[in-house]
Amino acid sequence: RGIRVGYTPDVLTDATAELSVALLLAVCRRLPEAVEQVKNGGWTTWKPLWMCGYGLSDSTVGIIGLGRIGQAVARRLKPFGVKKFLYTGSGPKPESAEEFGAEFVPLTRLAEESDFVVVTCALTPATQGMCNKDFFGRMKKTSVFINTSRGAVVNQEDLYDALAHGQIAAAGLDVTTPEPLPADHPLLSLRNCVVLPHIGSATYATRSTMAVLAANNLLAGLRGEPMPHELLL
Amino acid sequence: MWYHKPVIKEELLQSLPNLKIVASSGVGIDHLDLNLLSSYGVKLSNTPFVVSTDTADLGMALMLASSRRLVEGHQMAVSPDTEYFPANWLGAEVSGATLGIVGMGTVGYKVAERAKAFEMKILYHNRNQRNKEEESAVGAIYCKKIDDLLQQSDFVLLSVVLTPQTQKLIGKRELALMKPTATLINISRGLVVDQEALVEALQNKVIKAAALDVTYPEPLPRDHPLLKLKNVIITPHIGSATEKTRRLMMENMMESIQAGLTGLPIPNEVL
Numbered sequence: 001r002g003i004r005v006g007y008t009p010d011v012l013t014d015a016t017a018e019l020s021v022a023l024l025l026a027v028c029r030r031l032p033e034a035v036e037q038v039k040n041g042g043w044t045t046w047k048p049l050w051m052c053g054y055g056l057s058d059s060t061v062g063i064i065g066l067g068r069i070g071q072a073v074a075r076r077l078k079p080f081g082v083k084k085f086l087y088t089g090s091g092p093k094p095e096s097a098e099e100f101g102a103e104f105v106p107l108t109r110l111a112e113e114s115d116f117v118v119v120t121c122a123l124t125p126a127t128q129g130m131c132n133k134d135f136f137g138r139m140k141k142t143s144v145f146i147n148t149s150r151g152a153v154v155n156q157e158d159l160y161d162a163l164a165h166g167q168i169a170a171a172g173l174d175v176t177t178p179e180p181l182p183a184d185h186p187l188l189s190l191r192n193c194v195v196l197p198h199i200g201s202a203t204y205a206t207r208s209t210m211a212v213l214a215a216n217n218l219l220a221g222l223r224g225e226p227m228p229h230e231l232l233l
Numbered sequence: 234m235w236y237h238k239p240v241i242k243e244e245l246l247q248s249l250p251n252l253k254i255v256a257s258s259g260v261g262i263d264h265l266d267l268n269l270l271s272s273y274g275v276k277l278s279n280t281p282f283v284v285s286t287d288t289a290d291l292g293m294a295l296m297l298a299s300s301r302r303l304v305e306g307h308q309m310a311v312s313p314d315t316e317y318f319p320a321n322w323l324g325a326e327v328s329g330a331t332l333g334i335v336g337m338g339t340v341g342y343k344v345a346e347r348a349k350a351f352e353m354k355i356l357y358h359n360r361n362q363r364n365k366e367e368e369s370a371v372g373a374i375y376c377k378k379i380d381d382l383l384q385q386s387d388f389v390l391l392s393v394v395l396t397p398q399t400q401k402l403i404g405k406r407e408l409a410l411m412k413p414t415a416t417l418i419n420i421s422r423g424l425v426v427d428q429e430a431l432v433e434a435l436q437n438k439v440i441k442a443a444a445l446d447v448t449y450p451e452p453l454p455r456d457h458p459l460l461k462l463k464n465v466i467i468t469p470h471i472g473s474a475t476e477k478t479r480r481l482m483m484e485n486m487m488e489s490i491q492a493g494l495t496g497l498p499i500p501n502e503v504l
Contacts, residue, residue, distance in 0.1 A: 014328045018351065022297035022327075029294050029475075032307050034468045039460055043452045043469040046236040048258070048479050055475040057286045079346040080293075081286060183313035195310040196303065197318040203301075203326040 005231040006217025008210040010068065012201035017072030019174060019200045020118055020148040024077075027172035027194050028116070028144050029053040054115070054144060054169065057081035062114030064107070064130075065089055065121025065149065066096050073118055074100045086110050089121065111138035116146065123150035131155060136162035144170050148200050151177035160186045163193055174200050236470075237264045246273045254493030256486040259473060260284055262503055263395040263422060277503040278489035280482040282339060288392075288472035289343035292420045295444035296388050299416050299466055300327045325387075325414075328352050333386030335379065335402070336393030336421060337363055344390060345371040356382045383410040388418060395422035403427065408434040416442045420472055423449030432458045435465060446472050 026032065030053045037043045037051065059082055063070045066087040074085055078100060085102035087093075092104035107130065111117065117139065121127050131147070132155040139145070145168055147154055156177060162168050170192040179198050187193050201207065213228060220227040235258045239245060246252065252275050257265060260281040270277050298304060301324040309315050309322075328351045334341045337359040345355050348371075355373040357363075362375045376382040379402075383389060389411060393399045403417070404427035411417070417440060419426055428449060434440050442464040451470050459465055473479065485501060492499045 014352075015326055018297065018326060018328050019301055022294075022301050022303060025290065025294035026298050026303050026307075029291055029471065031294060031298055031466075031468065032304060034471055035304050035466060038452065038467045038469050041452075041455060045238070046451075046470065048235050048483070049476065050474075051469060051471050052474045052476045052479060053471075055287050055477055056290060057477075076350045079350050080290060180310060180315050180318060183315075188311045194303075194307055196306045197310040197315070197322070199301065199306050199318075199322065199324065202323045204323050205326055207321075207323055 004221045004227070005233065006214065006221060006227045007229055007231050008213045008217075009229060011209045011213060012206050013068045013072050015203045015206040016069050016148060016200035017076060017120075019196075019202075020069070020073050020120065020146060021076045023148065023172040023174060023194065023196060024116060024118065024144065024146045027146065027170050028056070030170075032194055033191060054142060055081075056116070058083045059115040060084045060086060060113055061116045061118065062086040062088070062105075062110040063102070064110065064117065064119045064153075065127075066093055066102065067120065067122070069148075070118070070120040071096050071099070073120060074102065086114060090126070107135065108138055111135050112140075114143060115140065116144050119145075119147040119149045119153055121149050121153065123152055127153050129153070129155045131159070133158040133161070136167055139168045141166060141169065143168050144172070146172045148174040151175045151179065156187060160190070163187075163190050170194075172196070174198055234258065241265060241270065243269065246270075246275065254278065254490055254499065256489045256493075257503075258482050258486060261395065261422060263424075267503070276493050276499055278486070278493070278499055278501045279503050280485040280501060283478060283481045283485060284473040285339040285343055287475050287478045288340050288420055289347060291446055291468070291472045291474075292340070292344045292390055292392065292418060293347045295418050295420070295446060295466060295468065296332075296390065296416070297327055299418070299442050299444040300325050300330075300388070304466055305463075327388070330354070330387040331356065331385055333357070333376070333382040333389045334373070335359075335382065335389065335391050336399075337373070338392065338394070340420070341390075341392035342367070342371070344392060345373050353388075356386060358382045379407070380410055383407055384412070386415055387412065388416050390418040391421045391425050393421050393425060395424055400424050401427045403431070405430040405434070408439055411440050413438060413441065415440050416444065419443070419445045419447055421447060423447045423451065428459070432462070435459075435462050442466075446470055 085100040172194045174196045217227045254276040331354040334357040337357040358379045444466040446468045
């Protein structure tokens, strides 16, 4: 119908990457659980293995989709003592990977070898439902799964099974299908699943910038001028 | 001993005439009376360094969780009352903000290394200035006066040792010097902060928020105001809480104990 589309890439890279790392840390150190124990009186005395989580030191991090956000995530994780970065996608990206010494591997190997899996890819027909029973079945029992891309990249029933049966240790999701999840959704009943309300780009600074950019796209479109960021259809 | 138990008092030492060594978990020794132990000829060891990475990681986790409102967000996402996610529900970015580290020891420095990757501006206050290479590796700027750090920081992180000098290091005056938009993060010891002053500062919006892995006492009594404030995250002293690190701590303690019992030089001895 000849309708032009503007969007706001790039300006939210840092905020989203930051949220991905924040979520990863909150999941692997069990922050929501720990906070709950403090409030409900579950914290009585201190025991050596109580509330233990998983450290990033000497770990292998697998990034699904080494785009702008994926790279910004890797950059932030590097000083946490990550031993190795793996990544997967439609093809290798040597220039992007070089900064982290990241190795391009098939999805299956990424699942098998990663202690932390971070999904930062676009949702396309190829990536829809990509994180499924086979994927979770290959992951380590001690591994953590983080999705800040789109809910539909994950098969939610398979993720539930994997978490409930201890096939993976924990998961953090900023995105689900639908949003919000219905109140009785099984994923919400799991202690080792942290769900956030799609706040990847939710900072005052970033949303302001996004809003201005969206407005400028709109004004340019109405005037028949080139847009700052046009989605070419 | 794990955490602070058993409590080492004179009566206990008198009842254990053959006690040669106390191996304490963690790096902090503020819960122990060094003079008392030495007067009974009992040696002491701790587990420094092995806890530093996990504690620095937790400091970052608390800063990020507070700034991006993760605990609130999770509660909203799982609440049966949530019908939609409001578009104007926002947090503040950590990336590019100013972090003031009070206590640039092993843990403080590791926090700086991590914060640098978030493009944070890093200020630090320490008994001594670090050397130029160490400073430039993380882009840290020394603040000889803690006031300068407090006035400029968006996040103030405490990673000092608890000593008589650092007790109540952060009190009413220091909190008032902080920005009203600033967050206090404590991964050191509860007593480094004047807790009553902190409650007042949070209630009166003198500072924006706090994220604490340590309080005084631990755990806090059930009716403590800190547990009710919406802008406070409290975790139950889990700075070193990963299985790998707890195992390493235990191994360190065993090595120290074995050396102590056989009269050999003690690794990680506290003198």
